[in-house]
Amino acid sequence: xxxxxxxxxxxxxxxxxxxxxxxxxxxxxxxxxxxxxxxxxxxxxxxxxxxxxxxxxxxxxxxxxxxxxxxxxxxxxxxxxxxxxxxxxxxxxxxxxxxxxxxxxxxxxxxxxxxxxxxxxxxxxxxxxxxxxxxxxxxxxxxxxxxxxxxxxxxxxxxxxxxxxxxxxxxxxxxxxxxxxxxxxxxxxxxxxxxxxxxxxxxxxxxxxxxxxxxxxxxxxxxxxxxxxxxxxxxxxxxxxxxxxxxxxxxxxxxxxxxxxxxxxxxxxxxxxxxxxxxxxxxxxxxxxxxxxxxxxxxxxxxxxxxxxxxxxxxxxxxxxxxxxxxxxxxxxxxxxxxxxxxxxxxxxxxxxxxxxxxxxxxxxxxxxxxxxxxxxxxxxxxxxxxxxxxxxxxxxxxxxxxxxxxxxxxxxxxx
Amino acid sequence: xxxxxxxxxxxxxxxxxxxxxxxxxxxxxxxxxxxxxxxxxxxxxxxxxxxxxxxxxxxxxxxxxxxxxxxxxxxxxxxxxxxxxxxxxxxxxxxxxxxxxxxxxxxxxxxxxxxxxxxxxxxxxxxxxxxxxxxxxxxxxxxxxxxxxxxxxxxxxxxxxxxxxxxxxxxxxxxxxxxxxxxxxxxxxxxxxxxxxxxxxxxxxxxxxxxxxxxxxxxxxxxxxxxxxxxxxxxxxxxxxxxxxxxxxxxxxxxxxxxxxxxxxxxxxxxxxxxxxxxxxxxxxxxxxxxxxxxxxxxxxxxx
Numbered sequence: 107x108x109x110x111x112x113x114x115x116x117x118x119x120x121x122x123x124x125x126x127x128x129x130x131x132x133x134x135x136x137x138x139x140x141x142x143x144x145x146x147x148x149x150x151x152x153x154x155x156x157x158x159x160x161x162x163x164x165x166x167x168x169x170x171x172x173x174x175x176x177x178x179x180x181x182x183x184x185x186x187x188x189x190x191x192x193x194x195x196x197x198x199x200x201x202x203x204x205x206x207x208x209x210x211x212x213x214x215x216x217x218x219x220x221x222x223x224x225x226x227x228x229x230x231x232x233x234x235x236x237x238x239x240x241x242x243x244x245x246x247x248x249x250x251x252x253x254x255x256x257x258x259x260x261x262x263x264x265x266x267x268x269x270x271x272x273x274x275x276x277x278x279x280x281x282x283x284x285x286x287x288x289x290x291x292x293x294x295x296x297x298x299x300x301x302x303x304x305x306x307x308x309x310x311x312x313x314x315x316x317x318x319x320x321x322x323x324x325x326x327x328x329x330x331x332x333x334x335x336x337x338x339x340x341x342x343x344x345x346x347x348x349x350x351x352x353x354x355x356x357x358x359x360x361x362x363x364x365x366x367x368x369x370x371x372x373x374x375x376x377x378x379x380x381x382x383x384x385x386x387x388x389x390x391x392x393x394x395x396x397x398x399x400x401x402x403x404x405x406x407x408x409x410x411x412x413x414x415x416x417x418x419x420x421x422x423x424x425x426x427x428x429x430x431x432x433x434x435x436x437x438x439x440x441x442x443x444x445x446x447x448x449x450x451x452x453x454x455x456x457x458x459x460x461x462x463x464x465x466x467x468x469x470x471x472x473x474x475x476x477x478x479x480x481x482x483x484x485x486x487x488x489x490x491x492x493x494x495x496x497x498x499x500x501x502x503x504x505x506x507x508x509x510x511x512x513x514x515x516x517x518x519x520x521x522x
Numbered sequence: 523x524x525x526x527x528x529x530x531x532x533x534x535x536x537x538x539x540x541x542x543x544x545x546x547x548x549x550x551x552x553x554x555x556x557x558x559x560x561x562x563x564x565x566x567x568x569x570x571x572x573x574x575x576x577x578x579x580x581x582x583x584x585x586x587x588x589x590x591x592x593x594x595x596x597x598x599x600x601x602x603x604x605x606x607x608x609x610x611x612x613x614x615x616x617x618x619x620x621x622x623x624x625x626x627x628x629x630x631x632x633x634x635x636x637x638x639x640x641x642x643x644x645x646x647x648x649x650x651x652x653x654x655x656x657x658x659x660x661x662x663x664x665x666x667x668x669x670x671x672x673x674x675x676x677x678x679x680x681x682x683x684x685x686x687x688x689x690x691x692x693x694x695x696x697x698x699x700x701x702x703x704x705x706x707x708x709x710x711x712x713x714x715x716x717x718x719x720x721x722x723x724x725x726x727x728x729x730x731x732x733x734x735x736x737x738x739x740x741x742x743x744x745x746x747x748x749x750x751x752x753x754x755x756x757x758x759x760x761x762x763x764x765x766x767x768x769x770x771x772x773x774x775x776x777x778x779x780x781x782x783x784x785x786x787x788x789x790x791x792x793x794x795x796x797x798x799x800x801x802x803x804x805x806x807x808x809x810x811x812x813x814x815x816x817x818x819x820x821x822x823x824x825x826x
Contacts, residue, residue, distance in 0.1 A: 345534070
């Protein structure tokens with residue numbers, strides 16, 4: 107940005123201020139600690155002014171994925187509001203441009219291009235499915251943008267331009283399986299998934315771990331199309347195989363059908379051990395707690411986590427979105443995005459993408475609702491994994507957690 | 523594995539096939555009336571089912587708040603209400619929308635698809651984007667276990683009974699009532715039916731509304747086995763069209779037979795193959811049969 111532009115921005119904001127609040131006139135701008143000059147913190151023509159920094163939010167507010175992405179949209183907005191209330195980032199308030207990916211991957215690509223090229227946003231908080239992330243990744247790399255991606259996912263990816271605030275597959279899977287083998291004495295496993303990349307990759311990792319590390323046995327591995335609503339035959343196959351553990355990665359509308367039909371077939375938490383990595387508090391809304399009582403999920407975050415950070419977070423979330431709002435794992439991960447970006451920008455002392463990306467590794471966030479998190483140089487987060495038991499009210503009871511932070515390992519050797 | 527275990531699995535698997543049959547039939551029935559009898563390709567069929575599903579949710583919320591004592595009894599009333607709501611919406615849609623498009627079947631396809639997107643957004647705006655779950659009465663939950671190791675899903679039994687009642691009712695109405703007579707007359711020769719004094723406009727409207735009402739009932743029943751969300755209906759639409767097209771569009775019996783055939787093929791294939799492969803096999807079979815019999819299993823005997 108040239109000096110001239112810099113001045114005109116200053117004058118415009120000054121005039122707006124003067125028109126709205128004459129009192130402000132009397133207050134010299136330098137009364138507070140002056141924020142660093144825009145020319146210094148923004149050398150790449152991003153949408154940063156003396157008072158404002160523009161970021162983008164790219165989720166599906168409409169279409170089939172709106173079910174899942176609504177929570178992320180809300181959490182990111184909450185984080186941004188809280189950061190603004192504390193004075194913003196480098197003295198600049200965050201302004202959000204919301205774009206709707208509409209559950210359509212080409213739309214995600216188009217909108218991300220719009221945000222990066224036309225709006226010159228300093229960061230984007232967004233995407234949910236791996237498909238949408240894969241669609242926008244080349245654009246973020248080409249246009250040099252910064253994406254904060256909240257969903258737990260299959261791994262096998264790493265980019266300078268993405269911070270993955272959810273867990274990659276091994277973080278979520280391995281601890282849960284070790285726990286099942288040790289505490290639940292599970293020797294035989296039945297793997298179930300919806301038929302697309304995340305469940306298949308995750309089950310591949312799970313199978314390797316069961317066979318090579320736990321020395322257990324996989325007695326069945328089944329995939330069903332995403333819209334499947336009938337699981338009776340599958341349930342009979344489970345009854346034939348009699349596994350110690352069902353390992354389920356069913357998603358979307360199928361998820362509800364799967365658990366309702368399990369319950370109807372007499373497979374309930376008191377008779378059968380089931381561990382899933384695809385059911386959060388959000389999914390429980392649709393499934394209904396009475397259908398899943400006693401089953402387990404492995405996640406890094408549950409709404410019921412008992413720590414001061416989380417109490418504050420849940421309170422703020424409910425104050426903003428109603429007392430019936432629930433918070434799932436991804437919602438919490440989405441909440442981390444703006445905070446991690448703020449910390450990285452402040453460490454870098456600049457909004458420039460290259461400097462922020464370089465500063466990201468080692469960034470800590472001590473106020474995270476899930477507890478302490480830290481960005482690994484591979485741009486994933488160190489995090490704990492917890493096991494929660496499903497309750498009839500749709501919440502989880504945390505039964506155990508990993509003793510320390512688990513290192514993110516998006517390219518696990520021996521698991522591919 | 524002992525003989526009694528094999529017997530149990532066999533029984534449960536047989537029931538799974540029958541249960542899928544009744545699900546497919548129930549979801550296809552409303553469409554069979556609208557698509558089969560009237561030739562309207564109603565892409566918004568799934569959303570009429572969603573109306574039914576949300577009706578159950580509304581009733582469950584209302585009883586929970588205002589009359590917790592009725593928690594065990596509200597379900598049948600909610601299903602009746604689901605029919606009424608879907609019927610009314612269907613009536614309005616026919617009046618505002620469909621009746622202008624009878625001569626242009628392909629435009630109906632596009633228009634009803636647009637309608638389905640619009641309805642999804644209405645659900646999303648009024649009930650929220652997230653899925654909801656109705657609190658079902660206890661007697662609908664769990665399984666009936668006549669002996670050890672044999673679990674028959676109660677919701678499956680319920681859907682089966684409901685399918686039987688609704689199918690019987692529709693067949694009876696179509697072949698024994700004045701309305702049925704008028705529908706059949708209009709279907710076989712619209713001009714002549716008009717000439718002998720049948721109000722075909724009114725017949726169309728009632729028929730469309732009844733088709734939608736039946737879809738509402740199906741959607742309501744499926745809250746026991748599936749999800750309730752803005753896009754839940756889209757989970758059923760493909761299967762519904764499959765059943766009706768395969769059975770022969772103009773024949774209700776065709777729909778019954780085709781639902782049975784597809785259900786049995788799929789549930790047996792699912793048991794012996796993996797889930798996705800079973801779907802592939804079923805669809806391959808349907809496609810090859812439709813290549814040999816493009817008019818479907820049962821063609822209407824009408825001179826065209």
